[in-house]
Amino acid sequence: MDKVVQKAIASDKRWRAVYIACGLLIVALTLLMGAFLLYQGSQTFIKAHHSIWEFLFTSDWAPLDKTGLFGGKVGAAVYIVGSLETCLLALVICLPFAIGSAVYMTEISPKIGEKYFRPATEIYVSIPSVVYGWFGMTKLVPLIKNIFHPAMGGYSVLAASIVLAIMIFPTITTVSADAIKSVPMSYREGAYGLGATRWQVIGKVVLPAASGGILTGVILGLARAIGEALAVAMVIGKTRSFAANLLSPTSNLTSAIAADMGNTAQGGEYNLALWTMALLLFIISIVLIVLIHKLANGKKDK
Amino acid sequence: MNRAKKKDRFMTGVFYAIGWLMLAFLLYLTFTIIFDGLKGFSPDFLVAAGNGIFNQFFNTLYLVFLSLLVSVPIGIGAGVYLAEYAKEGKFLTMLEVSIESLSSLPSIVIGLFGYLAFIMWTGMSWNIVAGALTISILSIPLITTETNNAIRALPIEYKEGSLGLGATKSETIRKVLISAAMPQILTGVIMAAGRGFGEAAALLYTSGQSTYINWHNFWKITSPTSPLNPFRSGETLSLHIWVMRTEGALNPKATQIANFTSAVLVVLALLFTLVTRRISDKMRKRNNGGN
Amino acid sequence: MSGKKTRVVVIALALLAIVVGCVVGSSKADTKGVSGTVNAAGSSALLPLVQSAAKSFMDENPDSVINTNGGGSGQGLQQVSDGTIDIGDSDLFAEEKLDKKSASKLVDHQVAITAIAPIVNKEAGVKSLTTQQLIDVYTGKVTNWKQVGGNDCKIVLISRPASSGTRATFEQYALNKTASRSNQSLETDDSGTLIQMIQSVEGAVGYVALSYLTGNPDVTAVAINGVKPTLANVYNGSYKVWNYEHMYTKGQPKKAAVKAFLKKMLSKEYESKVEGMGYGVASKLSDKAKKEHK
Numbered sequence: 001m002d003k004v005v006q007k008a009i010a011s012d013k014r015w016r017a018v019y020i021a022c023g024l025l026i027v028a029l030t031l032l033m034g035a036f037l038l039y040q041g042s043q044t045f046i047k048a049h050h051s052i053w054e055f056l057f058t059s060d061w062a063p064l065d066k067t068g069l070f071g072g073k074v075g076a077a078v079y080i081v082g083s084l085e086t087c088l089l090a091l092v093i094c095l096p097f098a099i100g101s102a103v104y105m106t107e108i109s110p111k112i113g114e115k116y117f118r119p120a121t122e123i124y125v126s127i128p129s130v131v132y133g134w135f136g137m138t139k140l141v142p143l144i145k146n147i148f149h150p151a152m153g154g155y156s157v158l159a160a161s162i163v164l165a166i167m168i169f170p171t172i173t174t175v176s177a178d179a180i181k182s183v184p185m186s187y188r189e190g191a192y193g194l195g196a197t198r199w200q201v202i203g204k205v206v207l208p209a210a211s212g213g214i215l216t217g218v219i220l221g222l223a224r225a226i227g228e229a230l231a232v233a234m235v236i237g238k239t240r241s242f243a244a245n246l247l248s249p250t251s252n253l254t255s256a257i258a259a260d261m262g263n264t265a266q267g268g269e270y271n272l273a274l275w276t277m278a279l280l281l282f283i284i285s286i287v288l289i290v291l292i293h294k295l296a297n298g299k300k301d302k
Numbered sequence: 303m304n305r306a307k308k309k310d311r312f313m314t315g316v317f318y319a320i321g322w323l324m325l326a327f328l329l330y331l332t333f334t335i336i337f338d339g340l341k342g343f344s345p346d347f348l349v350a351a352g353n354g355i356f357n358q359f360f361n362t363l364y365l366v367f368l369s370l371l372v373s374v375p376i377g378i379g380a381g382v383y384l385a386e387y388a389k390e391g392k393f394l395t396m397l398e399v400s401i402e403s404l405s406s407l408p409s410i411v412i413g414l415f416g417y418l419a420f421i422m423w424t425g426m427s428w429n430i431v432a433g434a435l436t437i438s439i440l441s442i443p444l445i446t447t448e449t450n451n452a453i454r455a456l457p458i459e460y461k462e463g464s465l466g467l468g469a470t471k472s473e474t475i476r477k478v479l480i481s482a483a484m485p486q487i488l489t490g491v492i493m494a495a496g497r498g499f500g501e502a503a504a505l506l507y508t509s510g511q512s513t514y515i516n517w518h519n520f521w522k523i524t525s526p527t528s529p530l531n532p533f534r535s536g537e538t539l540s541l542h543i544w545v546m547r548t549e550g551a552l553n554p555k556a557t558q559i560a561n562f563t564s565a566v567l568v569v570l571a572l573l574f575t576l577v578t579r580r581i582s583d584k585m586r587k588r589n590n591g592g593n
Numbered sequence: 594m595s596g597k598k599t600r601v602v603v604i605a606l607a608l609l610a611i612v613v614g615c616v617v618g619s620s621k622a623d624t625k626g627v628s629g630t631v632n633a634a635g636s637s638a639l640l641p642l643v644q645s646a647a648k649s650f651m652d653e654n655p656d657s658v659i660n661t662n663g664g665g666s667g668q669g670l671q672q673v674s675d676g677t678i679d680i681g682d683s684d685l686f687a688e689e690k691l692d693k694k695s696a697s698k699l700v701d702h703q704v705a706i707t708a709i710a711p712i713v714n715k716e717a718g719v720k721s722l723t724t725q726q727l728i729d730v731y732t733g734k735v736t737n738w739k740q741v742g743g744n745d746c747k748i749v750l751i752s753r754p755a756s757s758g759t760r761a762t763f764e765q766y767a768l769n770k771t772a773s774r775s776n777q778s779l780e781t782d783d784s785g786t787l788i789q790m791i792q793s794v795e796g797a798v799g800y801v802a803l804s805y806l807t808g809n810p811d812v813t814a815v816a817i818n819g820v821k822p823t824l825a826n827v828y829n830g831s832y833k834v835w836n837y838e839h840m841y842t843k844g845q846p847k848k849a850a851v852k853a854f855l856k857k858m859l860s861k862e863y864e865s866k867v868e869g870m871g872y873g874v875a876s877k878l879s880d881k882a883k884k885e886h887k
Binding site for chain 1 (some may be wrong): 663664665666667668670671689690691692695749754755756757760772776779780781791793794797
């Protein structure tokens with residue numbers, strides 16, 4: 001009998017070790033990835049002796065493309081600004097629709113919301129990003145060209161932002177809808193009891209109460225937008241200049257990586273600068289995640 | 303009618319409009335993509351050579367299958383750890399941040415990591431295994447999160463009952479908790495598979511942008527043209543759209559092929575959503591019945 | 594639970610069957626012609642030629658496999674010098690991309706030459722430009738086609754990424770080493786899109802390899818200094834904008850299949866096929882053309 005128990009305890013321990021190992025593996029993978037990118041991405045500054053200032057804040061981009069040859073210029077500001085402006089514009093376009101839909105599917109028609117809108121957002125999520133890019137390239141870009149007649153054709157910041165807005169829409173909507181749902185019923189009842197209209201309840205009580213959750217959704221959406229590569233690359237036009245207006249093309253971090261990583265010589269300045277861009281993207285998304293974590297913890301403390 | 307009521311009506315109208323607009327746009331999106339795909343369709347798109355996308359379809363299935371072989375055990379294991387073993391502390395925070403980071407890291411960054419780790423370090427050329435491993439980095443957090451949530455959502459009686467019958471903790475987990483949570487775990491797995499189907503940026507530099515298959519060599523797994531050889535370069539469906547825009551653009555039918563591929567991917571996306579819906583509906587019904 | 598175990602056993606058996614099947618299968622493979630695998634990757638400009646050659650090679654040698662991948666010249670050179678692929682396709686000489694030590698280990702096989710032609714949108718209304726005019730256009734000195742003898746139409750520059758071999762060649766030979774003003778041009782990462790944009794954007798100008806223009810009557814190629822971009826003009830040395838297409842191997846090729854494949858691509862019989870696809874063959878270059886290509 002003792003043996004059976006011992007065996008059971010041993011097996012219990014073994015399984016526990018297996019589960020812990022799985023958890024450890026995930027942490028190790030993330031750390032490894034960070035270390036890797038940090039090593040590869042920092043070479044621009046260590047080996048090629050460029051300053052971080054030059055990389056982030058100047059726009060003179062002329063890195064040399066030969067293994068072990070340094071001395072070009074690696075000002076990536078055009079790409080960084082391109083990434084930021086497309087993401088922010090996407091957010092501006094998306095936010096009213098996302099919050100509006102979230103309110104509609106939770107507060108106004110919850111039954112229809114559950115039956116049609118939730119599956120609809122899931123479909124939005126599950127459509128691959130290249131398909132969005134392809135749709136943007138074959139439908140949206142010609143549309144913009146025909147409406148506004150920009151000098152450079154329809155490839156533009158606007159096109160990229162709209163494609164991104166469609167892609168982050170489901171993320172923000174779902175997270176916001178969950179946040180709105182979790183606002184306690186008593187809040188609403190209290191407000192209605194005071195004679196408030198539905199809009200007053202939504203605008204003054206529900207949305208403020210759900211604002212933390214909505215913010216989380218916005219940050220998640222931002223994380224998705226900043227990292228999207230191929231869909232944006234297909235519609236942004238890839239000009240290495242700051243966009244003069246919403247209708248002019250520009251470039252961003254992810255499309256530069258996607259377009260040039262394969263052409264550049266390994267260990268060359270150009271290649272290293274692209275790795276630095278990847279590192280920058282990594283850092284941005286970690287910062288966003290930490291932000292979300294802080295937000296969630298803050299809520300817990302209250 | 304006072305101002306507040308007028309405003310209320312107006313805003314309700316706005317919410318209605320926004321809500322239905324987003325539904326209408328989704329319908330428009332899916333229908334145009336599918337319609338465009340069928341418009342330019344010609345039967346040779348279905349074959350396994352030339353303009354056909356059958357090989358790409360097979361590669362996608364195979365790659366997703368291989369990636370699930372890796373990500374399902376690890377994802378479920380880590381999910382169980384989170385739900386049953388983890389204690390508050392530094393490690394838990396680190397694990398949580400890691401999972402969140404992995405699930406929201408730009409896929410092109412994960413792709414580059416995969417390229418570094420599975421291509422440059424191993425000294426191999428682009429291959430399906432490298433692509434599958436890269437995709438599993440993307441899908442592990444999904445499966446982990448779903449498993450964790452699923453086990454946590456189970457009524458406590460499940461666990462107490464099993465432990466009360468003298469089962470050890472690990473037996474309880476394996477024989478009771480995991481199987482009871484299976485439907486939701488499955489949802490996570492299907493979502494992970496869907497992600498694998500749609501992913502392109504992470505595969506750009508890992509799984510290769512071309513494919514050559516000789517179907518007569520099906521069982522000769524070591525032959526470089528065998529469909530089952532996991533170390534051959536294998537372009538997937540979503541990558542095919544990208545390739546049709548870049549290197550494949552010389553093909554006069556490139557646009558039609560990409561349109562058709564898009565349509566196939568959209569249909570697959572609809573299918574995936576439908577299946578996960580079905581499973582979670584069933585689960586909800588069962589849970590409601592139980593209460 | 595036992596159902597699950599059975600499933601595991603079934604899957605394991607299936608995998609075993611696959612392994613056994615392949616061992617048996619590979620041992621009784623009968624040989625006809627050359628057998629073996631060749632992995633070639635790199636330049637996307639050369640890719641169509643390599644793909645078509647690979648197809649016909651595999652038809653002749655059913656037991657051989659040639660995997661062709663794009664990925665870019667940088668990838669091709671890197672992977673061949675790392676030894677992960679057998680042949681690295683490149684638009685550029687290895688010395689231009691790799692450090693001396695790695696480049697010296699590679700053996701160059703110049704399988705074709707590529708002529709690069711400036712192309713313009715129909716609205717531009719120009720058929721020929723001088724080198725100086727081309728430089729003015731690409732440095733932004735001239736912003737309207739009427740300034741260089743065309744219609745009253747704004748110039749839209751379209752170029753390839755700085756890492757592209759096509760761009761390097763164009764800047765070196767058509768623009769006399771002047772760097773084009775990339776901060777005013779659209780950059781597309783591939784020639785196919787570039788052609789589409791030239792067709793659709795009014796007043797657009799760009800450049801592509803001749804191989805992309807065969808079978809594309811909608812785009813007009815522009816003559817430089819009155820010399821039309823044709824293979825004949827490249828051969829006799831009057832059209833200067835071209836480069837060699839290289840297939841690099843690490844040391845002399847050892848694998849039989851690699852040797853045979855390269856031999857096929859360089860053979861006299863294959864020349865007409867190469868030219869049919871819009872590439873040139875190095876053997877037809879006149880001494881004048883070779884000497885002036887520096």
